[in-house]
Structure formats: structure tokens, C-alpha cells
Amino acid sequence: MAILEIKRVSKFFGGLAANSDISFEVNHGMIMGLIGPNGAGKTTLFNCITGYHPPSRGEIIFDGRRMNGLHPDAVCKFGMARTWQKVRPLAKMSVVDNVMVGALCRTNSLKTAREIAMEQVKVVHMEHRADVRAGSLPIGERKKLEVARVLATRPKLLLLDEVMGGLNPTESEEIIELIIDIRKLGITEIIIEHDMKAIMRISDRIVVLNSGEKLAEGTPQEVVSNSAVIEAYLGASHA
């Protein structure tokens, strides 16, 4: 069953089509990879889905509900949460306070929020860092904090925008395990990633974007053997 349906979504900035006529579905419990060269429109699509800018055309159906025109906070309340390519820690607040802000989406009690937050901090293995100021964390931990924080909003669908960007191999490996753990919690995930090896390994299906259009969709094996994809990544001579 599809938890998210993207139906012919287009997004124009002036005359520039950042997304044009993109359609795909994401099923319950799966990990969907979203790949494409720089400027392919991946982050724009995330922004359209999560309410940061309304799509110019098309529909976004999440959990049977039309999401077009909803603000990001409403989208989050309906159970769709995102992380940012450029991490956005609440710098002057502690790690656990950051996560509590996410948890307060579902409760008004600080005590409950703190309990939820501590659980999520444990999920990303940062309990020993709970009282550290978020602004003083190194990049690897900032990325994990970002994940813990959205998890605390109790999402059904999680959109991860390059959570492995800028990480060393050990840290990337930790994030990969984290993504797999999150799926085990019953949370559907869409991930944007440039690390091909990683994305091939963890995705159930992959959508490839190029110049704002959907180029291909399929299992990782289907996508890597698709000649259009190879051309987009490596040039016509390799196709």
C-alpha cells in the first residue's frame, strides 16, 4: 500500500522547471532512494513534499490525505518529517533539548517530552552527549542529532536529505545502520544520497532524477543497468 503518492508534480521558479511532471509512489515500510546529479531537483522535491514551497502543479497524497498547500508544521503533525542537507542544530540548546523540541510536537508535557527525547537520543547512541550544547557537536554527531530530533516527532514517513554528506566511512556506516534500524521501527524512509554504494545497499527501490525530470525508477539492480541513468552519470560514451 502506498503511504506517499507523488502525482505529476512540477515546480517552477520563474521560467526554470526545478521539477517537471514527477510521479512515483512510496510503499509502507520501504526505503526509497532518491538519486541524481547535482541540480537534478532532489531537494526541491523534498521541499515540495514537506510544504516548504507548494508545488506549481500536481498532487502530493500522504496517508490518503492531500498535502498541497499545507505548511511544514502541519505536514509534520500529519506524520511526515524531514532532515536538512545542511544541518540545522538549535545551537544554544543542549542535545536533549533539541530532541525535546521535536517531541513536543506530540505532547504538551515537558516531562513526557524529555522521556521521548531520551529514548531517541539512545536510538542514535548519543546518551553520553545529552547535555552538550548542540552548537559544539562535530558534524557526525550533528547529523545524528538531526535524525534523533525528527524521530521524536513520531513520523510515519521520514525524508532524509544527504544524512551521510561530509561524514567519514565509520560515521557513514553508523548512519546506514541507523537507517536500517529506523525501518525496523516501521517508519518508511525516502533518502537522498550521493554515496552510491550506500544507497544501492539499503534502498528497496530507487528513483533517479535528472534536470528536474524523473529519469528512471526501479530496484537498485534495474537502475544501475539502465542506460539512461549511466548516460546521465557518466556521459553518452559509457551508455
Add this chain to the structure above:
Amino acid sequence: MKVFTNNISGISTLSVLFLIAFVALLFLIPKFVTSTYALHIMILIFISVITGSAWNILGGYTGQYSVGHAAYFGVGAYTTMILLQYRHIAPWYGVWAGAVVALATGLAIGSICFRLRGPYFVLASIAVAEIFRVTALNLNNLTNGAEGILITEVPPLRIGNTVITDFLSKVPFYYTGLVMALAVIAVTWLVQNSKLGYYFQAIREDQDAAHSLGINLTLYKNAALAISAFFTSLAGSLYALYVGFIDPGTVLALDLSVQIVITAIIGGIGTVLGPAIGAVVLVPFSEALRSNMIAQALIDSGLVKEDSALGTFLKDQLSHAHVLIYGILLVVVILFMPDGVLGFVKKLVAKKRKEVS
């Protein structure tokens, strides 16, 4: 020390006791301090505590640096004074009417200005406050324009036919100011220790991140502004009744807006007690400068001879230079105490503790 610490909000029983004693002392001051000048300074400090703390909720916690808070101060002051002067409505109703008008004004301003971020919001807040000043200057029928509104006495506060207090001396104003100042500090503490406080700070730290975590930016920014405008207007009304005279150049001035922000910054923004400390530092300081007290003290102590060139210069010029010295003080604080006086003291204490252990 561990014995005294209970885990709720990390406040030790000892500091609670200290706080209670301090507040009790504040309530007792008029019983043994008879100097009207001392009481006058205290009342000015209270007004400054209220405005600084009120601004802090919007500026310090929510990160919306309004430099137009004179608008709410002025709206409160004018509402109370107009109702009293022309409609003969007693201030204890007028003050609340002023607060409601300021709150409504705030929400109207907020719905427009909160679309803007960072420096653009600051500029818009200044512009809106200036609109209020110019309007008050020209609405002669209502505000008496540049001449301002002068009242000769504040009617006594009575319940039924019993007079509770007459407002003839400074003491009733002292207590009113003290209670209001304590109220705004208590509200700040409550805000900090609630969902509101977390959401306000999240908005301050990163609006987009806050938005994506389910925070309705418009709603919570306006909530912060509502609380802030409400208390700022109370301070405005208190000031108006205490001084007995208002005009657009004092209660709606850009100077006042800046003063409010500076008090909070110097004390330490985003903390419960920061603005109060800022007020305690700044009000006596600027009064001392303005009234030539510092020059006189230097001469009296023999450090500077009265008939020397420096002596005459200080005596003649220092009181005019209070704005300049104010500016220098602000620069020093921003350079050397970026978290304000309170942040600086906290850091010193932490350092001392580290050295001891």
C-alpha cells in the same frame, strides 16, 4: 551543596530561600527608606525591569529583535491617560484597557512584520513605532499632539467606599512597580519552563528547523509578542501615572525602544533575570551621569580639583555626555561580555568552581 538541590529545573532550595528573602527585603524597603529620591530611582528601575523583561520574551527567547517596543509602551500610556483625562475612567480599569489595546496592536503589527526576518524585521519594527509616534503627534483631538497629556493627580484606589491607597506619595507606585516587575519575571520563568519556552527558543535558533519540527511560526511568534506587548504596556501606564505627563517624544520615542533593548542586552538576553540585572546596573548609572553626581563625587573625593580645567570640564560637560558614555558602556559589554552581565558573572563563578575542585 548536593543536599540542597532538588531536581526540578535544577534550582537549589538554598537559592529559593535567598530569593524569598530578597523579595521580602524589597517589600520592606519603603518601611525604612524615607528618601524620596531613592524610591524614585527604585520605581524607575522597576519600570525598566518590566520593559526589559517583557522585551526579553520576544527578543531574548524568540529571537525577534523588535526595536519598536515604545509603540506598546506608548499605546498603554496613552490609553490609560486618555481614559483618565477625558473620560474620567479610573486607571485601574484604564491600565487593563491599555494592555488589551497594546495586545491587539501587537497582534496587528505581528501579522504584518513577522513575515520578515532578521534585519528586515528590526527595520519594520522601528518603522511601525515611528508611525505611532507621528500619529500621536498629529491626532490632536485624541492625544493633544506635541503638548502631551498632563494629569495633576491620580485618583485613589478604592474598593467600594474603602480607600485602599491614595497614590499621593511614591510608596504606592513603588509597590505597584515591584509587583508588576515580579509578575513579569515570574511569567518569564514559567515560559522558560514550559513548551512555549522550548518553542520560542527553537524559533530563535533556526526558524526553518523549528517549522519542520511542527512549530507553527506565526502562532508562536505572536504568542511571544502578545506577552511582551502586554507587560510593556503595563510599564507604560505605570510610567504615565507616576510621572503624570506624557508626550509622543518620551513614551513613543525611538530612544525608548533602544533603551529597552539595551537594558536586556547589557543584563543578558534569553535569561530570566538578565534584563532585571541590566535595569539595576543601567538606571542608577544613567541617573548618576545625568544628575552630575559622578562629577561631583570625583571633585568631593579630591581626585579632581574643582577649579582645575578637568574639574570644570567634568562639571559642565559630563551630564551632557551621558548618551556617549552609555554608548561606550554598550560597546564594552558587547565586546567583553557577549552574554551580558549575568552571563559574565555565571562564567566567573563556573571558573572559580573549576579552580577549587
